[in-house]
Every structure is written in C-alpha cells, then in structure tokens.
Amino acid sequence: MEKNKKDLLITHLFDAPREIVFSAWTDPEKLKHWYAPDGCSIEFKSIEVKKGSQFHSVINDPVHGDCWIKGIYQEIIIPKKLVFSMILSNEHGDIVSANAAGKSDEWPETILTTVTFTAIGKQTKVTLHQTVDESEAKKTGAYQSWFSMFDRLQTILTNN
Structure with missing residues (x-):
C-alpha cells in the first residue's frame, strides 16, 4: 500500500448490547433490513455464517444497477x-474485475473486512476496518453508505 493511502476505518457506538448488535451482523434475516446503502436493497443468494463458509449477495441499486459480492468468513468470535x-463477482459467483463490476481501477477486487464489537456498558462500539483506500471509498460513496447503514441499524435495534 502506498504511503499516502490509508485503509477505511470507522467506529460507531450503538445503543444496544453487544450480543444483539453482533446478531444483526450475522443473522441473514436481520442483515437484509439494513446492510445496503440508502435507496438500495440486498438479497442473499446464499449465506452461512461460520468460519470457512461463504456468502453470495447482490445489492440492488436502482441508479447504478446490481452489484454482486461473494465472500468467505475467515474468523468468527461470538460476539466479539x-x-x-x-x-x-457476478450472479454466478465468478470473480470479476473492478471495471466489470462498474468500479474504478482503484477499487480492489477483494477487500478484507474486520468488524470488532466492544461492550461499553449497555452500548456496543463497532469498529469497521476494510482494506480499501479511504479516499477511494469516499469518492465512490462506500464510506458514506456505512453511516447511513449504521443509522438504519440503530433504528432497527431501538425498535426491537
């Protein structure tokens, strides 16, 4: 990574216990209600949340079209x-280039995402780290989308 580039790092404090916040990240039924940018929706073609298992999803974006993502759960420490x-990827799960997915050449084909959940009293601090350049994430709107998704998640957590 070039010296002037820094990974995406976001911290957010949720008004909910850690186990409940963690569950919102691992329960497909809960994920589909918050895990997509504003104006978009997410569908899971497959998802199994356990170490070594995979997910395959599509973000339906009425403006930019569908964005398919697949991934592998590399580490799961409940609820931490x-x-x-x-x-x-494409709808068949084949890996595609950033350009083929409608992204810029600067966007990585693979991003490693690490999410930590820290209990602070009855609240939970979520720290999100992604191996994508923060400035590129801001340019594409991915950075800003995390904040809107976190706001939607907080609303769901508050109403349940």
Missing part, C-alpha cells in the same frame, strides 16, 4: 469479532 472477505 467478524472477519470476512468481500470479492467482486
């Missing part, structure tokens, strides 16, 4: 940590 890859 999730590590998974996010790989650009």
Whole structure:
C-alpha cells in the first residue's frame, strides 16, 4: 500500500448490547433490513455464517444497477469479532474485475473486512476496518453508505 493511502476505518457506538448488535451482523434475516446503502436493497443468494463458509449477495441499486459480492468468513468470535472477505463477482459467483463490476481501477477486487464489537456498558462500539483506500471509498460513496447503514441499524435495534 502506498504511503499516502490509508485503509477505511470507522467506529460507531450503538445503543444496544453487544450480543444483539453482533446478531444483526450475522443473522441473514436481520442483515437484509439494513446492510445496503440508502435507496438500495440486498438479497442473499446464499449465506452461512461460520468460519470457512461463504456468502453470495447482490445489492440492488436502482441508479447504478446490481452489484454482486461473494465472500468467505475467515474468523468468527461470538460476539466479539467478524472477519470476512468481500470479492467482486457476478450472479454466478465468478470473480470479476473492478471495471466489470462498474468500479474504478482503484477499487480492489477483494477487500478484507474486520468488524470488532466492544461492550461499553449497555452500548456496543463497532469498529469497521476494510482494506480499501479511504479516499477511494469516499469518492465512490462506500464510506458514506456505512453511516447511513449504521443509522438504519440503530433504528432497527431501538425498535426491537
């Protein structure tokens, strides 16, 4: 990684216990209600949340079209940590280039995502780290999308 580039790192404090926040990241039924940018929806073609297992999903974006992602859960420590890859793919699960997926040449074909969950009283601090250049994530809107998704997740957690 070039010296002037830094990975995406976001911290967010949720008003909910750690086990409940962790569950929102690992339960496909809960994920589909918050894990997509504003104006978009997500569908899982397959998902099994356990170490070594995979997911294959599509973000339906009415403006930019569908974005298929597949990945592998590399580490799961309930309710403390999730590590998974996010790989650009097509609907058949074949890996595709960033350009073929409608991304810029600067966007990596594979991103490693690490999410840690820290209990702070009755709240949970979520720290999201992705191996994508933060400035590129801001340029594409991916960075900003995390904040809107976290806001939607907080609303869901508050109403349940």
